[in-house]
Amino acid sequence: MSEQKLSDNERLKRESNFLRGTIETDLNDRITGGFTADNFQLIRFHGMYQQDDRDIRAERAKQKLEPLHNVMLRARMPGGVITPSQWLAIDKFADEHTMYGSIRLTTRQTFQFHGVLKPNIKLMHQTLHQIGIDSIATAGDVNRNVLCTTNPVESALHQEAYEWAKKISEHLLPKTRAYAEIWLDGEKLETTDEEPILGSTYLPRKFKTTVVIPPQNDVDVHANDLNFIAIAEDGKLVGFNVLVGGGLAMTHGDKSTYPRRADDFGFVPVDKTLDVAAAVVTTQRDWGNRSNRKNAKTKYTLDRVGSDVFKAEVEKRAGIEFAPSRPYEFTDRGDRLGWVEGIDGKHHLALFIENGRLLDYPGKPLKTGVAEIAKVHRGDFRMTANQNLIVAGVPAEEKANIxxxxxxxxxxxxxxxEQRKNSMACVSLxxxxxxxxxAERFLPEFVTDVEQVLEKHGLPEEENIILRVTGCPNGCGRAMLAEVGLVGKAPGRYNLHLGGNRNGTRIPKMYRENITVEQILAEMDSLVGRWASERQEGEGFGDFVVRVGVIAPVEVSKRDFYA
Incomplete structure (x- = not known):
C-alpha cells in the first residue's frame, strides 16, 4: 500500500495536531454557520456531523443564503445505559437548544441530538460533560460506541458483559486532549499526545465493536468489525468467541464494495479480552487500505490478506492462540417488549419507539412521557440497538405507576x-x-402497506418479516441483515434485497434494482402470497425465498453478493 497515493483524509489526520485542526477558530467564526476545510471532517472525531435541512436548501439558495448549517451529535454510551437524571438533562437541552426538539435513539445504542446550531455547540458538550457523558470517538476513523446486549440484567452474566463493553470502549478511546481543550476549555499545553493503539493518523476507516450474549443477536454482530460473543459456564463469564470483519456498507455501482459476514476467529479467556481488542485494532490500523476509503474497512483487509493471515497476526500481537470456538446459537434479535422480571426481583419495561424518534406528536407526547418516567424512576434506562428504550430496575411496587x-x-x-415492531429505518432525509x-419518514406508511399484504394472505397477527430501510447504501439501518431490505437509490426508488434470515446471520441479495414503492409492494404481494401457501412450518420469509429459489443465498459475500 505504501506505493499508492494516500487518500486526502490521511493528510488531514496527519496535519490535524491530534484532531485539533483549527476547529476552535472555526467555532468562533460567526460569518458562516458551518465548519470549513479539514474541520468539516475533523469534528466527526469529536462525535459530530455537519448537516443542513435539505427540505429548505433550495429555498435558501434562492434567497442567496448558505444552507442552514447545524450539527448532529452522537453520544458515547457503551452498552446504552443512561440514568434518569442524565436523561432529564438531555431532554432539556433538546427542548431548548436544538432545531427539532427531539431525541433520537440510534442503531448504535445511543442517542443523537439533531439540529444544533454553531452558537450552541460548546454549550452542548459542556452540558453533557457536567452529567458524565461525552461524544468522543462516536464518529470518524476510530473505534465507535461499543454495543452490548440490552437484555435486562437478569443475571451476573449480563452485568459482566456490560462492564466489558465499558472497558473495551475506554481502552480503545483516542488519548489526545483535543476534546477537552476545545469543548471543555481544558488547559492547553505543548502537545505530547501519543496514540499507542490508534496511531498518530488513527484508523484507515471507522471501526465498530460489540459484546453480545447468545441467544440474543440484538446488536447484529455481522454488521461490526469486532464482536465478543459471551461464553458462560454455570452462569459465570469465562471468555468470548471473537468474530472479526463484519460490515454492511457498500457503494452503488462499485462491485469492489459489498456487505460481509464476520469471521469466527475462536475463543479467548476473559482476561485476554483487552489484549485481543487492541491486537485486532492495531492490525487493521497497520494493514488497512489508506489509499481507497471505499475499501478501507476491516472486512476488505481480511479478504485482501486472508482471514488466516490476519488471525495469525492478531495472535502474535496479543500473545495468545485462539482456542476453538465454544458452541453458541442465535435464536432472536428483537427486543423483548413489555415487562420482564429479573432474578433480583426488579422489573424491566421495554418500550417500542418507532424509528427511535422521541418527540411529542399530537395525541402521543412520547418525549414528555419518557421525561415524566425519568422524574420518578429509581433505576436506569437502556437504549437498544433496535432503537427502543428499556426502563430498567423497576421495583414491583412502582410497576403500576410507570x-x-x-x-x-x-x-x-x-x-x-409484530411487523411494525420488527421494522427499522435510518434517519435519512x-x-x-x-x-x-x-427512510425514517417513509417507513411508518410503508409498514402499514406491508401489514395489509400480510393480512390479505391470511397470515396470523404474530407473523412478521424483518424489514429495514436505508436512505443510501452506507448501512446505518442495517438493511443488509434483513429478510427484506430496501436501499435508497433515488427519490422514491430503492434496490430491493431479499434472503436474510431472522437471526441475522445471512446477508440478503439484490432481487430488483432501482424500483418504485408501487413495484416493491407488487413484488411483496406476490412473494408473501407464495410464502403463506408454500412455506414449511415455522419457516421465516427470508428462509422461504432462498429455499424455493426466488433468490440465491449469500454464503460468501465477495463471491455471491453480485453473482
Missing amino acids: EKIAREHGLIDDGIS PTCPLAMAE
Missing part, C-alpha cells in the same frame, strides 16, 4: 403489530447529507 405514565403518553400501544431516498 406503566400508567407510559400508557398516558402513548409509549405503550397494545395495537402495535431531511438531515443526512448522504441520503438518496426517504
Whole structure:
C-alpha cells in the first residue's frame, strides 16, 4: 500500500495536531454557520456531523443564503445505559437548544441530538460533560460506541458483559486532549499526545465493536468489525468467541464494495479480552487500505490478506492462540417488549419507539412521557440497538405507576403489530447529507402497506418479516441483515434485497434494482402470497425465498453478493 497515493483524509489526520485542526477558530467564526476545510471532517472525531435541512436548501439558495448549517451529535454510551437524571438533562437541552426538539435513539445504542446550531455547540458538550457523558470517538476513523446486549440484567452474566463493553470502549478511546481543550476549555499545553493503539493518523476507516450474549443477536454482530460473543459456564463469564470483519456498507455501482459476514476467529479467556481488542485494532490500523476509503474497512483487509493471515497476526500481537470456538446459537434479535422480571426481583419495561424518534406528536407526547418516567424512576434506562428504550430496575411496587405514565403518553400501544415492531429505518432525509431516498419518514406508511399484504394472505397477527430501510447504501439501518431490505437509490426508488434470515446471520441479495414503492409492494404481494401457501412450518420469509429459489443465498459475500 505504501506505493499508492494516500487518500486526502490521511493528510488531514496527519496535519490535524491530534484532531485539533483549527476547529476552535472555526467555532468562533460567526460569518458562516458551518465548519470549513479539514474541520468539516475533523469534528466527526469529536462525535459530530455537519448537516443542513435539505427540505429548505433550495429555498435558501434562492434567497442567496448558505444552507442552514447545524450539527448532529452522537453520544458515547457503551452498552446504552443512561440514568434518569442524565436523561432529564438531555431532554432539556433538546427542548431548548436544538432545531427539532427531539431525541433520537440510534442503531448504535445511543442517542443523537439533531439540529444544533454553531452558537450552541460548546454549550452542548459542556452540558453533557457536567452529567458524565461525552461524544468522543462516536464518529470518524476510530473505534465507535461499543454495543452490548440490552437484555435486562437478569443475571451476573449480563452485568459482566456490560462492564466489558465499558472497558473495551475506554481502552480503545483516542488519548489526545483535543476534546477537552476545545469543548471543555481544558488547559492547553505543548502537545505530547501519543496514540499507542490508534496511531498518530488513527484508523484507515471507522471501526465498530460489540459484546453480545447468545441467544440474543440484538446488536447484529455481522454488521461490526469486532464482536465478543459471551461464553458462560454455570452462569459465570469465562471468555468470548471473537468474530472479526463484519460490515454492511457498500457503494452503488462499485462491485469492489459489498456487505460481509464476520469471521469466527475462536475463543479467548476473559482476561485476554483487552489484549485481543487492541491486537485486532492495531492490525487493521497497520494493514488497512489508506489509499481507497471505499475499501478501507476491516472486512476488505481480511479478504485482501486472508482471514488466516490476519488471525495469525492478531495472535502474535496479543500473545495468545485462539482456542476453538465454544458452541453458541442465535435464536432472536428483537427486543423483548413489555415487562420482564429479573432474578433480583426488579422489573424491566421495554418500550417500542418507532424509528427511535422521541418527540411529542399530537395525541402521543412520547418525549414528555419518557421525561415524566425519568422524574420518578429509581433505576436506569437502556437504549437498544433496535432503537427502543428499556426502563430498567423497576421495583414491583412502582410497576403500576410507570406503566400508567407510559400508557398516558402513548409509549405503550397494545395495537402495535409484530411487523411494525420488527421494522427499522435510518434517519435519512431531511438531515443526512448522504441520503438518496426517504427512510425514517417513509417507513411508518410503508409498514402499514406491508401489514395489509400480510393480512390479505391470511397470515396470523404474530407473523412478521424483518424489514429495514436505508436512505443510501452506507448501512446505518442495517438493511443488509434483513429478510427484506430496501436501499435508497433515488427519490422514491430503492434496490430491493431479499434472503436474510431472522437471526441475522445471512446477508440478503439484490432481487430488483432501482424500483418504485408501487413495484416493491407488487413484488411483496406476490412473494408473501407464495410464502403463506408454500412455506414449511415455522419457516421465516427470508428462509422461504432462498429455499424455493426466488433468490440465491449469500454464503460468501465477495463471491455471491453480485453473482
